[in-house]
Amino acid sequence: MGQENKTQTWVSEFILLGLSSDPETQIFLFVLVLTMYLVTLVGNVLILLLIRLDSRFHxxxxxxxxxxxxxxxxxxxxxxxxxxxxxxxxxxxxPFYSCVFQLYISLALGGSEFFLLGAMAYDRYVAVCHPLHYTVIMHGGLCLGLAAGCLAAGFMNSLMETIITFRLPLCHNVINHFACETLAVLRLACVDISFNKVMVAISGFLVIMLPCFLVLFSYGRIVTAILQIHSAQGRSKAFGTCASHLTVVCMCFGATIFTYLGPQSGSSVEMEKIVALFYALVAPMLNPLIYSLRNKEVMAAFQKVLEKFRDKE
Structure with missing residues (x-):
């Protein structure tokens, strides 16, 4: 045990292997990731600005x-x-502490996103199943409380998981990943990680499956309510308010459940990196696109902003 602790204190930094060691592939991946990153920034900033500037989105x-x-x-x-x-x-x-901080923040924000998707499913349930009482039920205080609760739950879960991960004695400092990620760091441990695997499973259940159950329950009630609407136009309008959110839910929950709760295989390490890149970068890039392209109000507001810029020019 003394040697294990000594080994752990020697780890002052980690080496990230990244997605590929081939120079040409690295150039291609750099351009691809940079493009996706810029689209993510522009798309999400634009969504924030539109919601802030247009009173219809309040x-x-x-x-x-x-x-x-x-x-x-x-x-x-x-x-x-x-x-x-x-x-x-x-x-x-x-550096070691940069890796710790990166893992903590990414886990916290990832967990918060799943809780937020659950809260958004509840919001859609109230809007479709209780439309006359929607503004009374979903008042400002409740919305702020739900959002704060989602963030708090995500950060608390991340703190627990980060602490138990980095308390392990580490024999190596080479992480086969493009970022500090829980499963990749656990592979560096000198000791048995059965307890950590159990905690990852429990964390996955709390952060992924509980919001997923809430989503399934909400949409079960939503589908029941939509089927009771007599007019085809009414059913289409009711489903249209949920389509974007349901698309994002399927995309995010599906990728993450596959990564953390799916069966392990010999190629799981490389598959983890690909899926991790998907839910960490592709999903945030697609979210504003999905909500924009499937939402006439957002597209109209975007066109209005473009027209204002053209008039100024």
Missing amino acids: NPMYFFLSVLSFVDLCYANSFVPQMLALQVSGQKSI
Whole structure:
């Protein structure tokens, strides 16, 4: 045990292997990731500005969407700039405490996003199943409380998982990943990690499955309510208010459940990196696009902003 603790104190930095060791592939991945990152920034900032500037979007649904966009922005910024900088400089090292902080922030924001998707499902349930009482039930205090609760739950879960991960004695400092990620760091441990695997499973259940159950329950009630609407136009309108959120839910929950709760195989390490890149960068990039392209109000507001800029020119 003394030797294990000594080994742990020697780990002052980690080496990130990244997505590929091939120089040409690295250039392609750098351009691809940079492009996706810029689209993520522009898309989410634009969503935030539209919601802030247009009074039509000052309601619970768009409040939660603005919080989701803010979380996505912070999520992408928690590791992508460093990832790009490491690729450009060729320096693959990251200080120990920077790795700890990166893991904590990314886990916290990722967990918060799942709780937010659950809260957004509840908002859609109230809007479809109790439309006459929607503004009374989803008042400002409740919306703020739900958003704050989602963030608090995400950060508390991340704190627990980060502490038990980095308390392990580490025999190696080479992380086979493009960022500091729980499963990748656990593989560096010198000791049995069965307890940590159990805690990851419990954390996954709390952060992923509980919001997922809330989403399933909400949409079960929503589908029942929609089927009771007699007019086809009414059913289409009711479903249209939920389509964007349901698309994002399927995308985010599906990728993460596959990563953390799916079966392990020999190729799981490389698959984890691909799926992690998906839910950490692709999903935040697609979220504003999905909500914009499937929402006539957002597209109209965007066109209005473009017209204002053209008039100024």
